[in-house]
Amino acid sequence: MSGDDRIALTARAVAFDWSALPVHWIPGEPFATHLLDVLHLLLPEGERWFVRVFGAALPLVRDPALAEDVRGFIGQEAMHASSHQGVLDHFAARGVDTSPYVRQVEWMFTQALGERDLTGDAAREWLVERVALIAAIEHVTAFLGQWVLDARALDAAGTDPTMLDLLRWHGAEEVEHRAVAHDLLVHLDSRYSRRVRALIPAVPILVRLWAQGVGFLLRRDPVPTRARWRDLHRAATLGLCPAFRPTLRAMAAYLRPGYHPSHYGSTDAAVAYLATSSAARAADERAA
Amino acid sequence: MGDPGRTMRRVDAVVGLTARLAVRSGRRRRPAPAVDRDLRLAVAEVRAEAPDVVGLTLAGPGPLPAWRPGAHLDLVLPSGLVRQYSLCGDPLRRSEYRIAVRRVGAGSTEVHGLRAGDPVTVRGPRNAFPFVAAERYLFLAGGIGITPLAAMARAATTDWRLVHVGRDRASLPLSSGLDPARVSLRPDDEHGGPASAGELLEGWTPGTAVYCCGPPPMIDVVRRAMPAGHPFHAERFSPPPIRGGRPFVLDVDGVAVPVPADRSALDAVLTVRPEVPYSCRQGFCGTCHVPLLAGETEHDTAGPGRIALCVARAAGESVRIGL
Numbered sequence: 328m329s330g331d332d333r334i335a336l337t338a339r340a341v342a343f344d345w346s347a348l349p350v351h352w353i354p355g356e357p358f359a360t361h362l363l364d365v366l367h368l369l370l371p372e373g374e375r376w377f378v379r380v381f382g383a384a385l386p387l388v389r390d391p392a393l394a395e396d397v398r399g400f401i402g403q404e405a406m407h408a409s410s411h412q413g414v415l416d417h418f419a420a421r422g423v424d425t426s427p428y429v430r431q432v433e434w435m436f437t438q439a440l441g442e443r444d445l446t447g448d449a450a451r452e453w454l455v456e457r458v459a460l461i462a463a464i465e466h467v468t469a470f471l472g473q474w475v476l477d478a479r480a481l482d483a484a485g486t487d488p489t490m491l492d493l494l495r496w497h498g499a500e501e502v503e504h505r506a507v508a509h510d511l512l513v514h515l516d517s518r519y520s521r522r523v524r525a526l527i528p529a530v531p532i533l534v535r536l537w538a539q540g541v542g543f544l545l546r547r548d549p550v551p552t553r554a555r556w557r558d559l560h561r562a563a564t565l566g567l568c569p570a571f572r573p574t575l576r577a578m579a580a581y582l583r584p585g586y587h588p589s590h591y592g593s594t595d596a597a598v599a600y601l602a603t604s605s606a607a608r609a610a611d612e613r614a615a
Numbered sequence: 616m617g618d619p620g621r622t623m624r625r626v627d628a629v630v631g632l633t634a635r636l637a638v639r640s641g642r643r644r645r646p647a648p649a650v651d652r653d654l655r656l657a658v659a660e661v662r663a664e665a666p667d668v669v670g671l672t673l674a675g676p677g678p679l680p681a682w683r684p685g686a687h688l689d690l691v692l693p694s695g696l697v698r699q700y701s702l703c704g705d706p707l708r709r710s711e712y713r714i715a716v717r718r719v720g721a722g723s724t725e726v727h728g729l730r731a732g733d734p735v736t737v738r739g740p741r742n743a744f745p746f747v748a749a750e751r752y753l754f755l756a757g758g759i760g761i762t763p764l765a766a767m768a769r770a771a772t773t774d775w776r777l778v779h780v781g782r783d784r785a786s787l788p789l790s791s792g793l794d795p796a797r798v799s800l801r802p803d804d805e806h807g808g809p810a811s812a813g814e815l816l817e818g819w820t821p822g823t824a825v826y827c828c829g830p831p832p833m834i835d836v837v838r839r840a841m842p843a844g845h846p847f848h849a850e851r852f853s854p855p856p857i858r859g860g861r862p863f864v865l866d867v868d869g870v871a872v873p874v875p876a877d878r879s880a881l882d883a884v885l886t887v888r889p890e891v892p893y894s895c896r897q898g899f900c901g902t903c904h905v906p907l908l909a910g911e912t913e914h915d916t917a918g919p920g921r922i923a924l925c926v927a928r929a930a931g932e933s934v935r936i937g938l
């Protein structure tokens with residue numbers, strides 16, 4: 328554990344209504360909209376995989392405080408998955424068939440990254456490796472979470488408020504629980520090589536899937552187009568997606584031997600957002 | 616699952632290689648040894664804070680784990696009961712924890728029986744009510760809900776006000792140590808009944824973060840009255856105890872597990888299968904939803920053919936589940 332304040336992680340029973348969501352929910356910015364829309368295609372399957380892997384890893388945990396954090400993480404990830412699934416279902420209701428892409432993603436998370444027919448010690452070590460992969464991905468999601476909390480350009484661009492609340496609620500919880508996957512990995516295997524090696528498959532696969540996803544959605548836009556580098560450049564310049572250099576710097580930070588997620592991002596910013604979020608506040612109201 | 620496509624075949628090759636490396640690398644893996652998080656402390660001081668409120672100082676050898684205002688700890692009582700109490704002391708005094716406890720039930724009555732020198736076990740602290748920077752603060756305390764807010768008020772470095780409500784003056788402990796110019800006491804008996812949300816939020820201006828701690832109905836009315844988009848903080852409580860439940864039997868893969876009236880099916884399952892994952896304990900996150908093989912359930916939030924172990928109960932004498 329780290330820092331001087333251990334946040335009690337708990338899932339929030341959020342609910343979103345997408346019936347009034349415009350196709351381009353960042354007005355006039357189809358590329359930036361679809362760049363972020365890829366989240367809805369990747370995350371439901373991806374986060375359900377996190378939930379399965381962490382659920383399977385719980386019996387290996389021999390630290391009650393860490394087990395508590397892992398349980399909180401699981402509930403939060405489950406709610407992220409179902410909330411992004413809600414957007415995906417809305418796409419389907421609108422007549423955008425995302426299944427050719429989502430089927431691939433599902434295959435990856437259930438087959439390639441599933442049990443792989445391993446048993447005994449091999450199954451356990453493959454489980455630890457998947458925790459290492461998730462820790463690397465959680466480094467990326469914590470970076471993206473902090474970015475979306477800080478991205479004033481999204482407000483200025485007139486982003487749909489419900490979508491912005493989904494992204495920021497999700498981002499805030501990613502920041503809130505950013506140390507859990509790392510702490511779990513270090514508990515199971517504290518070797519530096521084990522941790523950083525996971526970046527090698529994780530980052531290229533993520534980048535490749537993201538690029539495919541943007542192309543897929545742009546081809547199904549009411550005005551079909553193709554993904555172009557200059558559109559990415561434009562979105563980054565406008566601040567509608569993370570810029571290249573800060574992203575690279577954040578990824579490089581994972582290589583530091585003394586790396587700990589608590590050194591990056593701001594829990595206070597996450598807590599402050601969750602105190603104003605309509606979705607989070609409605610969730611607390613339901614829980615009361 | 617059909618042909619995964621060219622990209623996925625490549626992904627599968629990379630992942631397959633990763634898995635083989637993992638199995639090899641695992642031969643030299645040394646997992647962390649078991650970690651004991653129990654803090655064995657002793658009661659250092661007992662003080663009457665109000666007619667039915669006792670203040671305890673718990674101290675241990677060496678510096679204790681750090682905390683920030685809003686944090687609470689689990690107090691394990693000699694009878695085995697575990698109760699959660701907010702820390703109300705000074706976070707910089709690393710050698711002790713201070714709590715204040717109103718006598719309301721079995722747990723708090725046991726706390727009131729503790730004497731200086733008695734050993735206690737503590738877990739935590741953890742924070743479900745984090746205190747973060749704001750331009751101004753309005754702290755709204757109901758009765759013993761003052762405990763986390765007293766720590767926050769002392770730590771606040773910007774302008775703040777605190778309103779403390781309760782049945783009568785005697786039920787308003789702990790605010791005496793705070794700057795009287797910033798504290799308003801509002802006993803119900805002197806004002807003809809409980810405060811409305813309007814009274815509590817009187818003088819609130821945009822930019823003021825509201826921190827509210829008290830009975831759930833008080834938190835609820837303030838939350839509803841707070842304008843959208845402005846910070847409202849309340850403690851996120853663990854699920855309430857089960858009341859009015861009927862005992863039933865859970866058939867877990869052929870093993871009969873009794874579920875007492877005041878425990879959930881999840882609690883019962885964990886006694887025989889401690890590895891079963893769960894999270895929210897309120898029925899919504901889906902982590903403990905498992906196949907329901909036979910029997911009818913009530914209060915169930917899982918879909919057809921499934922049971923939410925944390926909240927569902929058998930409609931009849933028993934249900935059969937598969938894990």
